[in-house]
Amino acid sequence: MKKKEHWNTDQIRQYNRSLVLKLIYKEGPVSKAEISKKSELTFATIGNITTELLEIEAIRESGYGKSNGGRRPILYEFNWDNYYVIALDIGVTQVSAALVNFKGSIYHQHEVSMSDPSNKPNLIEKVYKVIDELVSQADLSFSKIVGIGVSAPGPIDEDDGKILTPPNLHGVKNVNIKALLEQRYELTTVLEKDANAAALAEQWFGSAGSKGNILYIFADQGIGGGIIIDSRIYRGYKNGAGEIGHISIDIDGPKCNCGNFGCLEALASGIALVKRVKQEIRRGSKSSLSALYLNDEAELTLETIMEHGKNGDPLVQHILNEIGRYLGIGVTNAMNFFSPTTVIFGGQMIELYPEIIQVTEEIAKDRVFSEFAHDIPFIKSSFGNQSSLMGAASIIQQKIFDYPENILI
Numbered sequence: 523m524k525k526k527e528h529w530n531t532d533q534i535r536q537y538n539r540s541l542v543l544k545l546i547y548k549e550g551p552v553s554k555a556e557i558s559k560k561s562e563l564t565f566a567t568i569g570n571i572t573t574e575l576l577e578i579e580a581i582r583e584s585g586y587g588k589s590n591g592g593r594r595p596i597l598y599e600f601n602w603d604n605y606y607v608i609a610l611d612i613g614v615t616q617v618s619a620a621l622v623n624f625k626g627s628i629y630h631q632h633e634v635s636m637s638d639p640s641n642k643p644n645l646i647e648k649v650y651k652v653i654d655e656l657v658s659q660a661d662l663s664f665s666k667i668v669g670i671g672v673s674a675p676g677p678i679d680e681d682d683g684k685i686l687t688p689p690n691l692h693g694v695k696n697v698n699i700k701a702l703l704e705q706r707y708e709l710t711t712v713l714e715k716d717a718n719a720a721a722l723a724e725q726w727f728g729s730a731g732s733k734g735n736i737l738y739i740f741a742d743q744g745i746g747g748g749i750i751i752d753s754r755i756y757r758g759y760k761n762g763a764g765e766i767g768h769i770s771i772d773i774d775g776p777k778c779n780c781g782n783f784g785c786l787e788a789l790a791s792g793i794a795l796v797k798r799v800k801q802e803i804r805r806g807s808k809s810s811l812s813a814l815y816l817n818d819e820a821e822l823t824l825e826t827i828m829e830h831g832k833n834g835d836p837l838v839q840h841i842l843n844e845i846g847r848y849l850g851i852g853v854t855n856a857m858n859f860f861s862p863t864t865v866i867f868g869g870q871m872i873e874l875y876p877e878i879i880q881v882t883e884e885i886a887k888d889r890v891f892s893e894f895a896h897d898i899p900f901i902k903s904s905f906g907n908q909s910s911l912m913g914a915a916s917i918i919q920q921k922i923f924d925y926p927e928n929i930l931i
């Protein structure tokens with residue numbers, strides 16, 4: 523888009539409407555005077571825009587504010603009951619979908635398992651199935667649904683809305699999910715990498731607040747990351763940013779799936795944890811998991827191991843402590859480089875053993891360069907195992923507020 527001073531009247535009108543709608547969404551119930559103050563638009567412009575937004579029921583009146591001497595001002599709020607989005611989360615073992623309102627409340631949710639996700643037609647069939655069933659089960663008029671947000675494992679082409687070649691979904695290649703869904707449901711669709719989407723959800727709906735820069739660490743089977751700068755996902759060239767899992771921690775460390783050595787993911791991921799526990803048991807370390815391992819190696823899943831860690835198994839706790847230390851070094855590197863205002867942790871390992879955050883925080887704050895970094899909160903994700911699903915809702919909602927003309931107006 524051209525620079526703001528070169529916009530034509532239509533572009534200015536579109537920008538102003540988007541600005542006012544966003545302010546009413548975020549700050550409502552709010553008076554015209556407050557909107558005028560925050561948007562720096564004239565009272566007359568706000569009057570015209572609110573009249574239009576009321577006509578199409580994008581906003582509604584919501585009581586009266588405090589009087590400043592004269593009549594009490596009418597307050598306006600976003601019409602929460604009028605709009606929903608479909609959030610779709612493509613995971614390794616299941617596809618989940620939810621109807622989510624603009625407050626981030628899930629109205630209805632549905633999932634189907636993906637026992638064999640290993641080819642493209644199968645994935646597309648599951649995606650259609652989960653959305654069709656979600657919409658038919660929910661007692662909600664389809665006309666209230668204004669868009670679809672999709673979160674999927676990377677790599678993706680965000681511009682084209684294509685899932686490229688995710689290593690965890692073997693056989694799924696170049697799925698143009700945006701085009702397929704837009705054609706079938708006639709709804710604006712946005713695709714985002716799962717960790718990026720989860721990071722945005724923290725800011726859009728979560729406890730991180732609407733300002734500042736977020737570093738989001740997704741500690742699960744692998745280690746992903748997301749960066750939010752000024753409320754926007756920072757993607758870098760061709761979506762390459764945020765790969766904190768592949769920060770080098772140990773130049774002589776174990777080989778990583780990416781081909782490099784000593785990456786954070788090779789040392790501190792769920793997969794690395796399972797490997798380490800098995801190795802230690804073989805070496806004769808004492809653990810409540812030894813008998814299970816000797817009976818059937820396949821029973822040593824991440825969940826089982828974390829469960830034993832929670833119940834006090836010394837071997838697992840020792841390794842988890844080490845993982846927290848590695849994460850601490852990774853986070854220190856990322857903090858020194860981009861100085862976030864909040865560090866948020868999500869993923870299965872954090873959900874099952876949130877104590878990792880404390881170890882990570884101790885290490886990072888002990889080593890980080892900037893003395894101001896000591897004030898930065900280290901927090902757990904607000905959405906547990908729904909974080910990428912809520913991420914899917916947040917990416918489409920952000921898109922809708924950027925271009926409300928096309929969708930809400």
Ligand SMILES: [Zn+2]
Binds near residue numbers: 788
């Ligand atoms: Zn790597």
